[in-house]
Amino acid sequence: MKLENKVAIITGASSGIGEATAKLLAAEGSTVVLTARRVDKLKSLEAEINKSGGKALAIAADVTKLKDLEKVAKETLDAFGQIDILVNNAGLMPLSFVKNLHVAEWDQMIDVNIKGVMYGVAAVLPTMMEQKSGHIINISSLAGRKIVPSAAVYCATKFAVTAFSEGLRAELTPEQNIRVSVIEPGAVATELTTTITDGDVLKNILPFFTDIKPLQAVDIAEAILYAVTRPKHVNVNEILILPTAQS
Ligand code: NJP
Numbered sequence: 698m699k700l701e702n703k704v705a706i707i708t709g710a711s712s713g714i715g716e717a718t719a720k721l722l723a724a725e726g727s728t729v730v731l732t733a734r735r736v737d738k739l740k741s742l743e744a745e746i747n748k749s750g751g752k753a754l755a756i757a758a759d760v761t762k763l764k765d766l767e768k769v770a771k772e773t774l775d776a777f778g779q780i781d782i783l784v785n786n787a788g789l790m791p792l793s794f795v796k797n798l799h800v801a802e803w804d805q806m807i808d809v810n811i812k813g814v815m816y817g818v819a820a821v822l823p824t825m826m827e828q829k830s831g832h833i834i835n836i837s838s839l840a841g842r843k844i845v846p847s848a849a850v851y852c853a854t855k856f857a858v859t860a861f862s863e864g865l866r867a868e869l870t871p872e873q874n875i876r877v878s879v880i881e882p883g884a885v886a887t888e889l890t891t892t893i894t895d896g897d898v899l900k901n902i903l904p905f906f907t908d909i910k911p912l913q914a915v916d917i918a919e920a921i922l923y924a925v926t927r928p929k930h931v932n933v934n935e936i937l938i939l940p941t942a943q944s
Pocket of ligand 1: 708709710711712713714715732733734735736758759760761786787788789790809836837838839840881882883884885886887888889890
């Protein structure tokens with residue numbers, strides 16, 4: 698087992714990439730702290746992992762609230778005494794054309810995709826600095842490198858995640874022995890597109906997501922596992938991973 702005696706907090710663990718990552722890290726021996734808003738989903742994942750011999754603890758949290766994430770960090774420390782890995786994965790993608798002014802959705806993406814990631818870091822950093830070790834995985838996107846119509850705000854949030862991650866790495870990795878990796882998926886078959894409400898996107902753009910064979914959530918979980926199981930002197934800065942059929 699590659700992650701024995703490790704403790705990982707995973708945000709957005711109630712579905713998709715977060716759920717798959719929780720299962721994979723637990724199967725490699727890590728204790729996994731599962732967090733998201735949908736408690737029923739978290740509880741059933743907690744039960745599934747514990748039943749199959751892993752160790753999981755579900756704690757409800759909204760990543761737009763710093764206090765919630767501080768509570769997750771505190772309860773993790775109280776229960777397990779350490780925080781080795783944070784997978785900052787919670788995110789939303791209600792794509793829309795700027796001209797359609799879905800301003801409330803812009804706010805939501807900024808709050809979850811950018812501030813949620815920063816709050817996750819703020820919640821675990823004091824512990825990781827005291828430990829003089831830790832690994833922060835931030836989930837960005839191909840959209841953090843490539844900008845397309847209907848994704849202006851989503852891309853802006855993912856560019857921010859990628860920039861913040863590089864800033865974190867430059868500050869923390871050499872000095873504090875806290876590794877930072879950014880994972881940039883292309884299209885992955887998850888619930889992510891269910892938040893789209895813009896009719897123009899649903900009609901014209903969404904089919905793109907179904908026309909190609911997308912990645913599965915476990916494909917991204919495996920990239921995360923790769924990053925967190927490198928030898929201590931190796932920091933995997935970035936992994937961009939796309940479906941073979943995606944241009
Ligand atoms: O999507 P989905 P993915 N507080 O919808 C949680 C990025 N990505 O796994 O709170 C706390 O299955 C939500 O939980 P709940 C993407 O940008 C994906 O694909 O219970 N949690 C759920 O667990 C995102 O950063 C693709 O509703 C909140 C999770 O977020 C990450 O991958 C491509 C929350 C979303 O799970 C995981 O997304 C790409 C809140 N306020 C990047 N709001 C892709 N799928 O194609 C939401 O490039 N969550």
